[in-house]
Amino acid sequence: MHWWVVVVWIDQVLKEGIRRVDEVEIFYADGVEVSADLKRTNVNIATRSDECGLGIRTIDKGRIGSSSTHNPKMWRECLDAAIASGKLATPQEWNGLPKELSREHEKICYDSNLTVDPQTASDLLGGMLDGASQYSAEITSGTATLSTATEMIVNSNDMRCTKQHTGVSISLEAIKGQSTGSEFAQSCFFDVDPYFVGERAAFLAFHSADGKEIETGEYDVLLSPIAYAELLGATFIPALNGRNVHAGRSYLANHLGELIVDKKLVMYDDPFKEKGLGSTHWDAEGMPTCRIDFVKEGVLSSFAYDLRTAYRYGMESTASAIRSGPNGGTAIGHHNFIVDGPRTDVTDERVIYINSVVGAHTANPMSGDFSVELSNAFWMENGEFQTPIHSAMFAGNVFTMLKNICGVSKDVRQVGSLILPSIKLQKQHLIGK
Amino acid sequence: MTEPSGIRYHDLRHVTGQATLIDIDNGVVESAGTSFFNRAILRVLGPRGWGILQIDNYTPRSTKNFHSLLASAYRLAAITQQDVNLSEAPSRTLDVPPMKENPRDVSIEEKTSLLADIEKAAKFPKVVNRRANYIEQFEQITFSDSEGHEFSYEICRSGFNVLAVASRNGTVQMGYERVHSIRGFDLRHHQECGEKAAKVAVALLDAGHAKGGKMRVVLDPELAGVFAHEAVGHASEGDLVQEGNSVLTGKIGIRIGNDTLTIVDDPSIPEFGFEPFDAEGVAVQRTEIIRNGVVNAFLHSRETLAAVGNGVAGHARAMNAEAPLVRMSNTFIENGDATFEEIMGTCNKGVLLIGSRGGQVDPGRGIFQFNAEYGYLIENGECSKMVRDVSLSGEILSTLHGILLCGNDRKMHPGYCGKGGQSVPVSDGAPHVLLDNALVGGSGVD
Known part of the structure; x- marks a missing residue:
């Protein structure tokens, strides 16, 4: 759909909506995604997805309603459904949507050199296969996806923001006997390294073969950014959500101002991070974004808020509203969540390196307790991968674990919207077979 | 045109x-x-x-x-x-x-x-x-x-x-x-x-942590259903078998559990994973993945059946209008003949695990993990202290031999299963099950 066509009906939605409720917010997105999938070493599927969606939110005397549709021509039904849902919502304190902000065509996460076509996706797969050929492992599957989309947020307070973004993601899975390995990369720019991704997936499968068992006991471990992200995402990140904090669903609710992690560490959201996957100048409600220091020198300093939660609890929005897609409502999240601290050589002493874990989502999000299976774990010394570990469980508590971080690696990597180092932990409980 | x-x-x-x-x-x-x-x-x-x-x-x-x-x-x-x-x-x-x-x-x-x-x-x-x-x-x-x-x-x-x-x-x-x-x-x-x-x-709030290690466990019907789903169901999916990413590849006819164990996927029964036909328009029907302890069939789409064999098509499913993938629907362990009292008595000392917070499997490696909502220590065949945050992990090709008894009280539980970025409605079920030599991941100590 052309933009001038979109603008016409968006103005109609605003005009009709404001006649019936105090405020109206419209989110519209459309985009194209192309992907190619490998079955073993051959491409067996090429897909193009044409996506569009309209989300409408209405506010009337503190009652918030919402609805969405794939069909913009159904905007009247969608508006009716949003207003009807607002009538059932409990009214809350509400001081208005953002006003008179106009940003046209932000391109902070946009690469004009990124071509959304099947041949480019196929070439990325070929690059990964080239890299994987460095190790004796079989390829089981792989995917390369390219996308471009345009988003618009408009409200009845004359706020109008549009942005374009692009994306590329690649992944490969490999196996050697009964030893598996996988790797992935994701970027808004056409700068992923398929050769590295392929080589790493095959290396993990190859080098994890013929693993040895370990005895149950306490070990010094090095969590890779992937394993660290898996555990943080299941427990710590939801505990920073202002709604969870005020509703009684956060372990961190009563710890503001307290030392919660090692005092050398900082944790913050940087929405302006260069090449960050979540970089943006405004959040999903159109609020101007800013850096949020969740943890300063180990001390819990802030939680994340959207407008709804901030108004309800007398706080300020931290511009932390995110949207999973045009057909999902807004929620509290982050843009680029970063953990940092004094960088050291964390591989100088003998540790167990854990690349990822199986079952992180089964961790207890309230207490932070987890017990997961290791995946691609190795003895590591002087930075070198040594004997692989066949199988073991890792049990503990994320909130306790974060207080015992004794080293932060020099290198960091992006795992979804998290940008993390590897972290070294002393005396962690591993259960062997 | x-x-x-x-x-x-x-x-x-x-x-x-x-x-x-x-x-x-x-x-x-x-x-x-x-x-x-x-x-x-x-x-x-x-x-x-x-x-x-x-x-x-x-x-x-x-x-x-x-x-x-x-x-x-x-x-x-x-x-x-x-x-x-x-x-x-x-x-x-x-x-x-x-x-x-x-x-x-x-x-x-x-x-x-x-x-x-x-x-x-x-x-x-x-x-x-x-x-x-x-x-x-x-x-x-x-x-x-x-x-x-x-x-x-x-x-x-x-x-x-x-x-x-x-x-x-x-x-x-x-x-x-x-x-x-x-x-x-x-x-x-x-x-x-x-x-x-x-x-x-x-x-x-008053429950303790289980001590990690190998022990006997009794799984309630909900958790035993998740066990069947994670330990067997995913590895039997024909696309993973075709890719060489399942430890069940080449294992048709091989015994991986005892005689009492039969594990089924059936999209035709009126449970939460029901489909009138699959995402390729194929008739749905019951597939016995494990029959009396032996690997019997894989779950298939038309493509994977042609490539792999052993089983029937009709197991292709999709979230909304996504591409069909080979998926489970209603997956369960068939009833045995043991009563709950017999299972607890035979266990004697171990942990009774209840409810599920989900699980995950690496089918190529053959290793799975799943988590109970809570449990009780079993002493002299009776429930004693409550425990929390108990996970189990195991290996597909060896753990099923540890199923000593299957109860006669199968129940199905609804849920959602994720694969390839798609979430589809499923149900998992089982009777109470006694599992020997299970690896429990708890952070408790003596």
Whole structure:
């Protein structure tokens, strides 16, 4: 759909909506995604997805309603459904949507050199296969996806923001006997390294073969950014959500101002991070974004808020509203969540390196307790991968674990919207077979 | 425009519908509304592999315009290299089981009020948060293919979740109950679910951690169902077998459990994972993955059946209008003949594990993990101290030999399963099961 066509009906939605409720917010997105999938070493599927969606939110005397549709021509039904849902919502304190902000065509996460076509996706797969050929492992599957989309947020307070973004993601899975390995990369720019991704997936499968068992006991471990992200995402990140904090669903609710992690560490959201996957100048409600220091020198300093939660609890929005897609409502999240601290050589002493874990989502999000299976774990010394570990469980508590971080690696990597180092932990409980 | 030449097969799956969600959080109605969806997927099999178009806001096309879509999908298929073939498979549709009460006949105001009653029932001392969600999704699905098959149906899946969070002196625990069904509106008279969630959350404040290590465990029907799903179900999916990413590859006819163990996937039974036909228009039917301890069959789509063999097609499923993947539907361990008392008595010393917080498997490596909501230590065949945050991990090819007894009390539990970025409704079930030599991951110490 052309933009001038979109603008016409968006103005109609605003005009009709404001006649019936105090405020109206419209989110519209459309985009194209192309992907190619490998079955073993051959491409067996090429897909193009044409996506569009309209989300409408209405506010009337503190009652918030919402609805969405794939069909913009159904905007009247969608508006009716949003207003009807607002009538059932409990009214809350509400001081208005953002006003008179106009940003046209932000391109902070946009690469004009990124071509959304099947041949480019196929070439990325070929690059990964080239890299994987460095190790004796079989390829089981792989995917390369390219996308471009345009988003618009408009409200009845004359706020109008549009942005374009692009994306590329690649992944490969490999196996050697009964030893598996996988790797992935994701970027808004056409700068992923398929050769590295392929080589790493095959290396993990190859080098994890013929693993040895370990005895149950306490070990010094090095969590890779992937394993660290898996555990943080299941427990710590939801505990920073202002709604969870005020509703009684956060372990961190009563710890503001307290030392919660090692005092050398900082944790913050940087929405302006260069090449960050979540970089943006405004959040999903159109609020101007800013850096949020969740943890300063180990001390819990802030939680994340959207407008709804901030108004309800007398706080300020931290511009932390995110949207999973045009057909999902807004929620509290982050843009680029970063953990940092004094960088050291964390591989100088003998540790167990854990690349990822199986079952992180089964961790207890309230207490932070987890017990997961290791995946691609190795003895590591002087930075070198040594004997692989066949199988073991890792049990503990994320909130306790974060207080015992004794080293932060020099290198960091992006795992979804998290940008993390590897972290070294002393005396962690591993259960062997 | 005429249909492009060179197309060996095509099918179109169009999914429309609406979803109603109600969210009540500590007495506050956060949202109660309806959204609409409309997507289609067109698959074209070119000279080698698939070209697929996914279209938001699809409207049925004239023949000329449909041929233009076919041509677009066919051009995509040009980059494929793998020779994809489709097996013959029977096409048939089942009737969608009737609903006892159609949710359309109940106003959203009444639904909100009934959900609020369940949420209020979780109001107990030490409970600091109560949250209840109602989810109702009507889907209209139309399928047609180049072999002349045309089917359509409407199905409604609805249900609710209730969460209670208890807190005391910095300890935070939760209880969680859920009821979901394809059999119609089921939100009345369920206050007991709110109460149960609250009681579990409060009781867990005093629960200890299990000591990790190898031991005997008794799995309740819900958790034993998840065990079947994670330990066997995923590894039997034909696409993983075809890719060489399953330890069950080449294991047809091999014994991996004792005689009492039969594990089944059956999309035709009226449980939460029911499908009248699969996402390729193929008739659905029961597949015995493990029969009397022996690997018997894989789950298949038409493509994987042609490539791998051993099993039947009819197990291709898709979230809305996503590409079909080989998926489980209703997966269960068949009843044995042991009573619960016999199982507890034979266990004698171990842990009884109850409820599920989910699980995960690495099918190529053959290692799985799943987590119980809570449990009780078993001493002298009786339940004693409550424990929390207990996980199990195991190896597919060895752990099933540890199933010593299967009970006679199978129950099915609804849930959702994720694979390839798609979440589909499933049910898992089992009787109580006694598992020997299970690796328990707990952080407790002596």
